[in-house]
Amino acid sequence: MEERNLTCINCPMGCSLKVKIYDDKIEVEGNICSRGREYAENEVTNPKRTVTSTMKVIGGERSVVSVKTSGEIPKKNIFDLMKIINDKSVNAPVKIGDVLIEDVFGVNVVATSNVDKL
Amino acid sequence: MERDLVIIGGGPAGLAAAIEAKEKGIDDILIIERDKSLGGILNQCIHNGFGLHIFGEQLTGPEYADRFIKKALDLGIEYCLNTMVLNMSKDKTITVLNEKEGLFNIKAKAIICAMGCRERTRGALNIPGTRPSGVFTAGAAQRFINMEGYNVGKEVVILGSGDIGLIMARRMTLEGSKVKMVLEIMPYSTGLKRNIVQCLDDFDIPLKFNYTVVKIHGRERLEGVTIAKVDENRKPIAETFEYVKCDTLLLSVGLIPENELSREAGVEIDRVTSGPIVTEAMQTSIDGIFACGNVVHVHDLVDFVTMESRLAGRMAAKYIKGQLKKDEEVINTKGIDGIRYVVPHKINPENVEDNVNFFMRVDNVYKNVIIYAEHDGQVIYKAKKSMVSPGEMESIKIKKDVFQNIKSGEIKFGLRRA
Numbered sequence: 001m002e003e004r005n006l007t008c009i010n011c012p013m014g015c016s017l018k019v020k021i022y023d024d025k026i027e028v029e030g031n032i033c034s035r036g037r038e039y040a041e042n043e044v045t046n047p048k049r050t051v052t053s054t055m056k057v058i059g060g061e062r063s064v065v066s067v068k069t070s071g072e073i074p075k076k077n078i079f080d081l082m083k084i085i086n087d088k089s090v091n092a093p094v095k096i097g098d099v100l101i102e103d104v105f106g107v108n109v110v111a112t113s114n115v116d117k118l
Numbered sequence: 119m120e121r122d123l124v125i126i127g128g129g130p131a132g133l134a135a136a137i138e139a140k141e142k143g144i145d146d147i148l149i150i151e152r153d154k155s156l157g158g159i160l161n162q163c164i165h166n167g168f169g170l171h172i173f174g175e176q177l178t179g180p181e182y183a184d185r186f187i188k189k190a191l192d193l194g195i196e197y198c199l200n201t202m203v204l205n206m207s208k209d210k211t212i213t214v215l216n217e218k219e220g221l222f223n224i225k226a227k228a229i230i231c232a233m234g235c236r237e238r239t240r241g242a243l244n245i246p247g248t249r250p251s252g253v254f255t256a257g258a259a260q261r262f263i264n265m266e267g268y269n270v271g272k273e274v275v276i277l278g279s280g281d282i283g284l285i286m287a288r289r290m291t292l293e294g295s296k297v298k299m300v301l302e303i304m305p306y307s308t309g310l311k312r313n314i315v316q317c318l319d320d321f322d323i324p325l326k327f328n329y330t331v332v333k334i335h336g337r338e339r340l341e342g343v344t345i346a347k348v349d350e351n352r353k354p355i356a357e358t359f360e361y362v363k364c365d366t367l368l369l370s371v372g373l374i375p376e377n378e379l380s381r382e383a384g385v386e387i388d389r390v391t392s393g394p395i396v397t398e399a400m401q402t403s404i405d406g407i408f409a410c411g412n413v414v415h416v417h418d419l420v421d422f423v424t425m426e427s428r429l430a431g432r433m434a435a436k437y438i439k440g441q442l443k444k445d446e447e448v449i450n451t452k453g454i455d456g457i458r459y460v461v462p463h464k465i466n467p468e469n470v471e472d473n474v475n476f477f478m479r480v481d482n483v484y485k486n487v488i489i490y491a492e493h494d495g496q497v498i499y500k501a502k503k504s505m506v507s508p509g510e511m512e513s514i515k516i517k518k519d520v521f522q523n524i525k526s527g528e529i530k531f532g533l534r535r536a
Binding site: 006007009013014032047049050051052053058062063064066067068075078079082085096111112114117 | 163164165166176180181184263264265266267292293311312314315316320321386504505
């Protein structure tokens with residue numbers, strides 16, 4: 001059995017959760033509503049995050065464009081994704097919603113701002 | 119030059135106010151923006167989490183701004199960029215400066231102040247020590263990294279657990295910097311819980327409560343800081359002094375509404391919020407000068423800025439058309455027993471739409487309390503809260519019909535134990 005302490009992020013209460021992970025089940029203590037249980041279960045089985053960053057732009061009025069993942073990726077892959085984003089560059093112009101990297105960890109990396117040509 | 123409505127500031131507050139005023143029939147609108155693009159600080163807030171209340175989805179800052187910029191352009195709202203307002207006067211004349219047209223005056227029928235806020239700096243804290251490079255406000259570092267494409271340092275200490283500091287802890291970690299710790303002088307964080315978990319806990323960055331920086335070291339570049347635990351009066355305890363090596367110190371120690379223009383015009387300022395005293399119509403103490411967004415009080419969520427600014431835009435439109443009732447008899451609002459401030463400060467029931475949205479902040483962390491509003495000893499509103507914190511703004515809606523029987527006096531907002 002493994003034990004982990006988490007803080008629920010669903011509301012300002014921020015319940016301190018104690019999660020006990022057994023082979024066949026997960027027990028959650030300290031939550032005052034069902035959202036706390038659900039949050040804890042996801043966090044210990046398959047934590048996921050949306051990642052936002054910037055990517056290098058060539059020939060643009062700005063040198064970087066802001067980007068995000070189109071969905072959540074496994075938390076353990078965040079730094080792998082950062083390396084992929086930082087190794088890439090894109091030619092201006094870039095428009096909001098442009099797909100800059102396709103199908104990486106199950107999502108796309110898309111632009112979240114506009115960068116015009118210089 | 120003469121204009122019906124001038125809006126000072128092209129960030130989320132100014133854009134939402136302009137769009138709303140335009141949709142309510144005011145055609146002659148000018149937004150004045152000092153930066154080179156519209157959108158304000160949202161442009162550098164590339165993280166997501168904006169828009170849950172307004173759009174029902176999570177957007178990044180630039181995406182949230184873009185929705186309003188597009189709408190403003192579609193509606194043909196005029197704006198000028200790289201333009202600074204130098205002065206605003208009681209008679210609603212503003213003095214404006216830019217590279218193209220030089221110095222000129224604009225006389226407006228109404229003005230909406232949407233100048234936002236700025237960060238407190240090292241100077242405001244009086245941290246002793248040398249003056250090396252490497253000491254940034256969190257927002258300045260955010261602009262360098264997210265918009266200019268420069269990371270600002272490798273080994274980082276962050277003072278203050280406000281949201282921008284937390285967001286920057288994650289941002290710099292993702293870009294390969296080592297964020298050693300976040301120090302908070304108070305026993306609680308003013309940042310959102312979500313940010314503490316996803317920006318600090320996710321990357322095992324320690325958050326030390328009751329801690330501050332007492333000295334800055336280094337000649338050319340920052341070499342380290344001396345940190346210390348503080349006592350209950352927030353005074354550093356000498357025995358706890360500790361040297362921490364770092365090349366970068368980020369300050370996330372509070373925001374101040376930017377009201378130099380308001381003050382020069384003679385707008386009455388609330389000493390707690392550092393923003394204008396406003397009515398139910400977001401009108402300041404000067405007839406025809408309105409204010410909305412972070413220039414009035416610092417918000418946690420841009421969604422609330424948008425709501426407040428839409429109200430200001432609607433009411434300014436009414437004012438220009440001569441439909442806004444003068445505040446002859448008003449109800450004053452006041453925070454007591456744990457409520458630090460309440461916005462709006464004055465209510466003229468005749469101008470109330472369907473309800474009044476009161477925004478307020480508490481002075482400490484409380485669990486299991488009732489937020490109540492009373493007038494002349496009568497409770498007119500109450501709601502149970504499992505927890506309130508200075509870091510999370512409270513918002514209370516009171517329906518129009520409550521104001522039927524109240525025309526003057528004072529509404530007091532307070533906390534009591536549930």
